[in-house]
Amino acid sequence: MALSCIWLMFFFSLFGHGVLELIEAFHHVYLNVHQTAQYSTSGNQPYRTSYHFQPPNNWMNDPNGPMLRLGIYHLFYQYNPKAAVWGSNLIWGHSTSTDLVNWTPHDPAIYPSQQSDINGCWSGSATILPGGHPVILYTGIDPENRQVQNLAAPKNFSDPFLREWVKFKHNPLLTPNSKNKINATYFRDPSTAWLGSDGNWRVIIGSQKKERGLAILFKSNDFVHWEEAEKPLYSANKDTGMWECPDFYPVLFKSPLGIDTSSNGPDVRYVLKVSFFRTPHDYYMIGTYNPDKDIFIPDNGPFKDSSLRYDYGKFYASKTFFDDKYPLHRRILWGWVNESSSAIDDIKKGWSGVQAIPRSIWLDKSGKQLLQWPIKEIETLRGTQIELPYQVLSGGSVLEVSGLTAAQIDHSIVESFGAEGKACITARVYPTLAINDAEAHLYVFNNGTENIGITRLSAWSMKKAQIN
Template identity: 50%
Template sequence: MRFKGLYHLFYQYNPKGAVWGNIVWAHSVSKDLINWTPLDPAIFPSQPSDINGCWSGSATILPSGKPAILYTGIDPNNHQVQNLAYPKNASDPLLREWVKSPKNPLMEPTSTNMINASSFRDPTTAWRGKDGHYRVLVGSKRDTRGIARLFRSKDFVNWVEAKHPLHSSKRTGMWECPDFFPVLVKGTLGVDTSADGDYVRHVLKMSLDDKKHDYYLIGSYDGKKDRFIPDSGFENGEESVLRYDYGKYYASKTFYDEDRKRRILLGWANESSSVNDDIKKGWSGIHAIPRTVWLHKSGKQLVQWPVGEIEKLRANPISLPNKVLKAGQTLQITAVTAAQADVEISFEAKEFGKAEVLDSWVDPQLLCSRKGASVKGGLGPFGLLAFASKGLKEYTAVFFRVFRYQNNNLVLMCSDQSRSSLNKDNDLTTYGTFIDVDPSHENLSLRSLIDNSVVESFGGEGKAVITARVYPTLAINDKALLYAFNYGASDVKITKLNAWSMKKAQVN
């Protein structure tokens, strides 16, 4: 949240080790979303309703301007219950001390409300209806049905569950870290979480515990009935539901930045290293670069883009003029620190007759793993080789490949981690998605933020994002190299290539 000129990030943290456990709410503050200063934990086990852990939740700025936090506590029975905390001194811009409501828990599973006591967590930011009452969602499940339970309150303290959930879906499992927010039908600005009317659509996001990915639905919110009707839902198949990120990205939340009139998405990028390696290095889990999100003009999906503040870290810019990348060619991108860089590249493809034909629909991640960067194709693969070692024993490839499917061009975006490290204890999964761009009418753009163990890649001007967590053994620090490549049978043209070395942010 933003409060008195500072951004506040609260996050799940184990102060005693690099593995899960002893969970408290750590607290860091920033002026710019890039450089962060840690404070003491804001919320930690101290009362019966959270004595076994302070799990995830959300902040809400009340009409008075004072923030309030709803969070999941684990009680002495190991039941998941919802608690309230608020600042001890709201005039302190750092909000260093938080006190808990004496009425905690405010929401709990009982013998009458049929709530699964082990699947009832992660309250959202609250919004206000036209009746002035607050609404909040809590993630839940019944058998394998994922549920966004809806609670209402007049005073933010006394909460009553609505007769119906806001939305639920069969066979989706537990919905963790739900998020519900409006987006403008037209434009890239964000709006307050309580905004409602014909000028907005609504987004319901859920982190599927069974899949460990963040999915979202776009639809209409009926504020009178408190029901959400998605344009397309899980009943059409999980593959038809969009994701924020097709790589390592989970448990994300958005907030409205009133100062800059934007909606910002923050997510957790979990590890690809083994637990033993995490313990050795003494930490695990990072926050991805904050992203601004808005509704694409098609109305069919969200667009995500790194917050503009990240560009303050850019240094030593390089720019290459138009260049044809011939079939089988690699081009080293020199004069940037390849282990810590921001790269923007666009490709023009023309020879669509050489594109491979897909006879039937294939899961894009499976297709990327079958046709990785080393597999020569017709039109593609072309893209970037990040964290490349000399001789290309190691590299993380982010690339496009164009197919013909039902007489249309179909663009596949992949993040191939199969050769990202010689350490075979790492998760070397290859990720991918189809991306809604027509390469006969627009160039294929890729922006990758490369940072020592991370490659965050934004395809199609932010229509698809894939975050990779990699731990190279050879391509580290100044041994890392960066290439543009084209391993297809058809030439492609680089129409734009801008790259920057990135300075270090001040973190912790």
């Protein structure tokens, strides 16, 4: 396939001479992959969600490479094109949106075509390079089932939907080997890269050594040739197991505004988040980043099972990105919500997994934890509203909130946000009564013995979003 002039010029400036021999297109391989997916033929789908992102069918897990470019949001995700359960043949699904609520599907963006990813295209991240050019680093599984890191970029940068991607011909860029003593099965999920003041790019990759989690740091001055730093960005001091899907980003102190991943300064703190494969939960720490020594220093000691979590329910393999759309300037968090049903149930219904509602995330004024809240755009789906004025609810009583009944409270997922975003809990629910045309009702419970005062309660029915 011919490459656009924009693409060639970009890679010429980025990768140096001889670039015409370094790029290959790959859409001729697995070209009909989206046509081989087995769609559920069942018309009875009481648990498909109404406004949580999910593909039309089959298995989905980690959000990958979310980004904003030219006013269009992109979400990539781990997708099994052949089954409703996890498989080693994962590819990158791709959808776009202008509002983070309604989504348009596109052909898969990345799928096996090279030796470096022939056994699967696993998780990774997008980085916006100078000039607004996005690139993706992702984990591929090679013929020896080693986890290696690969590079891909849009075939045509003038396409606002970035519908076709091409891979660097000389993938992989990073490999586990005897020199760096990295276990080939514990080397995955590159983060979004950040640019240091020395002009070098930095990226971290999840790993473990002797059951201790690692965020291995690599550096590059051209985004192609990478060298491992002398020390990891951060490592566990006890057995935590594998660290998956690491995320490292700056947040402003005493401001809810988001900032670019490469930002630094006196008013900046840093967040290191990792996904514990053993648990599985997403844990994070707040601290400082020493750019001279390239190390992260947490405020409150090392990771442990009692460390802060984004969410105290089902929420894993999360990824953030910087949304610089004026006037928002926010950091947005995506997270995978898996099923609580059995694999047999998932196969029967023909799909598995959803993405949590996109959340704005920022540092609390105390500087000790993060706050999260559903993005403002979700409010565009609000329908009928009811307001419950102040009243006393006696101990042991139940109050039905009248005026609001609906057959849709998003069917099989509940996301709860408490204490102004300090505590979040996501749960999968599979009701047996309030499904299909049956009405769902809203109640307020006081299971205690003392009376409580309800200051105010607001509730809305929700419309259905356009999801793929």
